[in-house]
Amino acid sequence: MLELHRVARLYGHKVVFRDVSCTCAAGSITLLAGNNGAGKSALLRIMAGLSRPSSGTAHFTMPAPRVGYLAHATFVYPALTALENLTFWREAYGLDIAPADLLAGLERVGLAAHAHEHAGVFSRGMAQRLNLARVLMLEPDILLLDEPGAGLDADSLALLHQEILSARKRGACVTLVSHDLVNDVPLADRVLLLKAGKLAFNGPVTHFRELAGGTEQACCA
Amino acid sequence: MDTLVWVIITNAVVWIGLGAYLIFLALQQHNLAARLTQWEMLRHD
Amino acid sequence: MRSLSIVPAMLVLSGSLTFACCQWLIYSYAPTEATMGLTQKIFYIHLPLAWWALFSFFLVFVGSVSYLLKRAPGADRLCAAAAETGVLLSGLALVTGTLWARKAWGVWWTWDPRLTTTLIMWFIYAGYLVLRGLNPPPQRKSLVCAVVGIAAFLDVPLVFVSARIWRSIHPAVFAAKDGGLEPEMKLTALGCVVSFGLFWAGLLWLRKRQLDLRDRLDTLASAAQQQ
Amino acid sequence: MLRLTLAVARKDLSLTLWRGNGLMQALLLGLLIFFVFSLSQEVGENLSPQSAAAVFWLSSTFCQVLIFNQLYALEEVNNSRLGLLLSPAPIPAVWLGKAIAGFILLLFAQLLFLPAAVVFLGQSLHGPLPPAVAILLLADTGMCALGSLLGALAQGQAARESLLSIVLFPLLTPLLLAGIGVGAQIFGNPSPNGPGAWMGIACAFDAIFLATGLLLFSFIYAGEE
Numbered sequence: 001m002l003e004l005h006r007v008a009r010l011y012g013h014k015v016v017f018r019d020v021s022c023t024c025a026a027g028s029i030t031l032l033a034g035n036n037g038a039g040k041s042a043l044l045r046i047m048a049g050l051s052r053p054s055s056g057t058a059h060f061t062m063p064a065p066r067v068g069y070l071a072h073a074t075f076v077y078p079a080l081t082a083l084e085n086l087t088f089w090r091e092a093y094g095l096d097i098a099p100a101d102l103l104a105g106l107e108r109v110g111l112a113a114h115a116h117e118h119a120g121v122f123s124r125g126m127a128q129r130l131n132l133a134r135v136l137m138l139e140p141d142i143l144l145l146d147e148p149g150a151g152l153d154a155d156s157l158a159l160l161h162q163e164i165l166s167a168r169k170r171g172a173c174v175t176l177v178s179h180d181l182v183n184d185v186p187l188a189d190r191v192l193l194l195k196a197g198k199l200a201f202n203g204p205v206t207h208f209r210e211l212a213g214g215t216e217q218a219c220c221a
Numbered sequence: 222m223d224t225l226v227w228v229i230i231t232n233a234v235v236w237i238g239l240g241a242y243l244i245f246l247a248l249q250q251h252n253l254a255a256r257l258t259q260w261e262m263l264r265h266d
Numbered sequence: 267m268r269s270l271s272i273v274p275a276m277l278v279l280s281g282s283l284t285f286a287c288c289q290w291l292i293y294s295y296a297p298t299e300a301t302m303g304l305t306q307k308i309f310y311i312h313l314p315l316a317w318w319a320l321f322s323f324f325l326v327f328v329g330s331v332s333y334l335l336k337r338a339p340g341a342d343r344l345c346a347a348a349a350e351t352g353v354l355l356s357g358l359a360l361v362t363g364t365l366w367a368r369k370a371w372g373v374w375w376t377w378d379p380r381l382t383t384t385l386i387m388w389f390i391y392a393g394y395l396v397l398r399g400l401n402p403p404p405q406r407k408s409l410v411c412a413v414v415g416i417a418a419f420l421d422v423p424l425v426f427v428s429a430r431i432w433r434s435i436h437p438a439v440f441a442a443k444d445g446g447l448e449p450e451m452k453l454t455a456l457g458c459v460v461s462f463g464l465f466w467a468g469l470l471w472l473r474k475r476q477l478d479l480r481d482r483l484d485t486l487a488s489a490a491q492q493q
Numbered sequence: 494m495l496r497l498t499l500a501v502a503r504k505d506l507s508l509t510l511w512r513g514n515g516l517m518q519a520l521l522l523g524l525l526i527f528f529v530f531s532l533s534q535e536v537g538e539n540l541s542p543q544s545a546a547a548v549f550w551l552s553s554t555f556c557q558v559l560i561f562n563q564l565y566a567l568e569e570v571n572n573s574r575l576g577l578l579l580s581p582a583p584i585p586a587v588w589l590g591k592a593i594a595g596f597i598l599l600l601f602a603q604l605l606f607l608p609a610a611v612v613f614l615g616q617s618l619h620g621p622l623p624p625a626v627a628i629l630l631l632a633d634t635g636m637c638a639l640g641s642l643l644g645a646l647a648q649g650q651a652a653r654e655s656l657l658s659i660v661l662f663p664l665l666t667p668l669l670l671a672g673i674g675v676g677a678q679i680f681g682n683p684s685p686n687g688p689g690a691w692m693g694i695a696c697a698f699d700a701i702f703l704a705t706g707l708l709l710f711s712f713i714y715a716g717e718e
């Protein structure tokens with residue numbers, strides 16, 4: 001579904017990472033791990049087509065896939081209500097969804113009661129749920145998540161995990177950037193580990209576990 | 222003021238300007254050379 | 267370390283020397299203009315400054331287009347060097363222009379379309395240099411500068427034409443400065459432009475090479491840091 | 494593409510006009526400029542038509558810089574820029590949407606500046622109105638095309654307003670000259686040439702910068718941090 005071939009990323013003169021090649025298949029969850037500054041977010045942006053790789057190629061194997069991207073930033077306009085936010089994104093993405101279905105989407109993330117409240121008064125958890133509703137509305141073929149769980153309460157986190165699993169069931173290709181390996185490794189099918197500017201590990205999660213209880217600890221630290 | 226003096230002043234202004242830029246370039250070059258030698262010393266350590 | 271080519275330095279030197287020789291053309295060969303007298307001699311330095319400034323800005327345009335097409339960092343550095351020399355030369359052209367106007371017509375500034383265009387260009391590219399002096403993420407800065415470099419050059423003809431209309435609506439106080447040039451004057455002016463062109467090329471080359479060098483040093487430094 | 498454009502334009506207008514303090518800052522700045530220039534008149538004397546037209550366009554330009562800064566700041570709050578970039582529609586649609594929103598806001602501001610010119614600067618309207626309206630619309634189109642292209646350039650920088658002003662102001666010179674030239678005629682300073690030549694300039698400017706905006710916007714508005 002998603003193919004990277006010898007992708008490198010420079011920041012000015014600094015090599016963030018290079019020679020990253022991998023594929024992400026439909027109906028699988030890939031965990032993208034690495035230390036701070038290893039370039040996980042930069043790699044995810046390249047996967048999303050938000051930034052160009054400094055060299056190498058990144059492309060989707062299917063034509064015009066719907067890409068959902070969920071990051072720490074909530075993409076929410078504080079002065080619009082929850083429903084207006086969602087309506088705006090529907091228009092911006094050119095989707096044909098009835099208003100009733102938009103409300104159902106808010107219901108799904110537990111925001112139905114707050115549909116007509118301004119998003120500015122939302123807590124971080126609520127804003128991120130609204131963001132999740134935006135992504136779910138897309139029914140993405142490719143779902144890219146950049147530590148969306150940071151700062152969320154237990155309920156929101158559980159909802160997020162549930163939606164990630166149902167996206168996989170639907171056949172989406174999910175890539176998840178995470179710090180929290182203890183909680184997120186059980187979700188994943190494959191692991192990509194960025195270390196010292198290279199792809200240090202690329203394989204199934206079982207292999208990753210066998211290979212290093214130690215690596216896992218090192219990453220969490 | 223005499224026209225000739227005026228013309229000379231004009232020319233002088235131009236060359237002072239150009240000279241100032243050349244001096245700026247020279248200073249920059251000097252800084253770069255210093256950085257380069259420092260870097261080479263570090264590498265030999 | 268490979269020693270640096272002496273060509274640009276030679277260009278600067280030979281440009282200055284030939285320009286010095288042109289002084290003979292200016293004062294002995296070219297006839298003194300009838301109405302303005304000696305003041306008109308300023309023209310011979312004013313013209314090359316303005317011409318090469320405009321050409322520098324054209325180079326910024328070319329460099330910007332090629333950066334957007336190929337994303338080569340070298341094109342971006344060429345834009346930086348050309349914009350700097352362009353602002354320098356157009357600034358000096360403005361100074362000589364005002365000094366000339368002061369002596370010839372008793373005013374510091376005339377709204378002559380060419381002089382006005384030079385002033386606006388100076389403003390535009392001075393703003394461009396300010397933009398370059400900022401410190402956003404490097405790749406983004408190059409992109410933004412390239413876009414501004416293109417927009418700026420597309421603006422130049424519009425500025426010129428509008429300055430022309432502006433003046434013609436208000437009765438022209440001063441006739442065109444250098445309408446009919448005598449052949450000797452033309453030859454002299456040409457000599458000045460060419461010899462100053464040598465100087466300009468040397469200057470641009472020096473600056474571009476310097477920026478290249480700085481870039482390479484930065485690369486080495488960050489590579490060393492990463493190891 | 495059109496749907497994204499309309500969505501952006503509608504959202505920007507509703508956010509600026511009905512939510513938050515919106516246009517107030519830009520309007521107040523423009524009116525203050527009129528007031529300050531009214532101080533340059535001696536007792537019983539009015540500003541010349543040309544000066545009044547210049548003040549009008551000065552206010553409009555400042556107003557426009559603030560408007561586009563604000564329009565692009567909307568996406569900076571929660572990084573919604575990335576959300577727009579992920580839209581399957583082409584990116585220049587965002588440029589067009591913002592340009593349309595800015596155009597309407599600028600026109601709205603100018604509707605207030607015109608009476609201000611009459612009241613503070615003692616002007617009265619002479620001359621044929623259709624060419625005046627035409628040049629106003631043409632100049633605004635060009636200003637918004639360029640403003641919308643460059644509005645995104647200061648993204649993430651401190652002192653965005655002043656940065657945008659120094660880059661944008663000199664580039665707008667042809668339009669300002671056209672606006673002032675025709676404005677002076679409307680305020681009663683007839684010229685033998687009429688507005689024809691200025692129309693030509695404004696049209697050329699619009700054509701060039703509408704094309705530039707369409708072609709180059711996606712380079713400026715990108716996901717790079």
